[in-house]
Amino acid sequence: VVIDLEFGDLMEEKEKKSMAYQLGICYSANCKAVVPAQIHVTGLGSGMGDVVRKVCSGVEHWAVHMSDETYLESPALAERKTNLVYLTADSEHELEDFKDDEVYIIGGIVDRNRYKNLTLNKANEQGIRHARLPIRDHLKMSGTHVLTVNQTLDIIHAQLELRDWDQAMDRAVPMRK
Numbered sequence: 249v250v251i252d253l254e255f256g257d258l259m260e261e262k263e264k265k266s267m268a269y270q271l272g273i274c275y276s277a278n279c280k281a282v283v284p285a286q287i288h289v290t291g292l293g294s295g296m297g298d299v300v301r302k303v304c305s306g307v308e309h310w311a312v313h314m315s316d317e318t319y320l321e322s323p324a325l326a327e328r329k330t331n332l333v334y335l336t337a338d339s340e341h342e343l344e345d346f347k348d349d350e351v352y353i354i355g356g357i358v359d360r361n362r363y364k365n366l367t368l369n370k371a372n373e374q375g376i377r378h379a380r381l382p383i384r385d386h387l388k389m390s391g392t393h394v395l396t397v398n399q400t401l402d403i404i405h406a407q408l409e410l411r412d413w414d415q416a417m418d419r420a421v422p423m424r425k
């Protein structure tokens with residue numbers, strides 16, 4: 249899983265802090281996950297690096313690949329470009345399941361969805377595949393179907409463990425009653 253932090257310029261200070269805080273939640277969730285993901289945090293060069301170092305104490309000891317480079321600049325990821333799948337709520341493709349040989353990118357941005365299609369357009373411009381989680385089929389959420397970064401990772405963890413979207417969604421994003 250790649251957490252793409254290239255969006256530093258599009259966030260206000262408060263949103264950047266909130267993004268860094270979510271990154272901390274992602275890290276501890278991954279440490280506790282029954283089936284953890286291999287996590288790459290990329291794009292720290294675009295304004296998020298300092299915030300992350302400030303908000304996430306101990307980040308220098310995290311067992312995570314952290315890079316100032318973007319995922320396309322990172323040789324290990326760029327050479328797997330055809331296996332990259334950008335997860336985005338705006339995609340017309342619905343993800344069937346996670347596959348071992350694919351790398352899933354989560355957009356590391358807190359924007360209360362004011363940037364519609366931001367990650368969809370990015371994936372299209374870069375010629376990267378994209379998919380949305382099968383949320384609408386599984387969760388009759390009253391509000392939005394756009395999740396936060398850590399909710400998205402929670403769903404990945406739950407699905408990798410349970411291999412059942414209904415159960416995974418239920419556990420990761422309990423329905424509001």
Ligand code: SAH
Pocket residue numbers: 334335336337338353354355356357358359361362363364365366367368379380381383393394395396397400
């Ligand atoms: N306007 C932003 C929204 C960011 S939400 C955008 O254009 O992406 C943070 C990230 O969580 C998204 O970039 C995406 O990677 C992931 N995400 C949220 N809801 C999702 C969904 N329904 N399906 C797939 N990925 C989702």
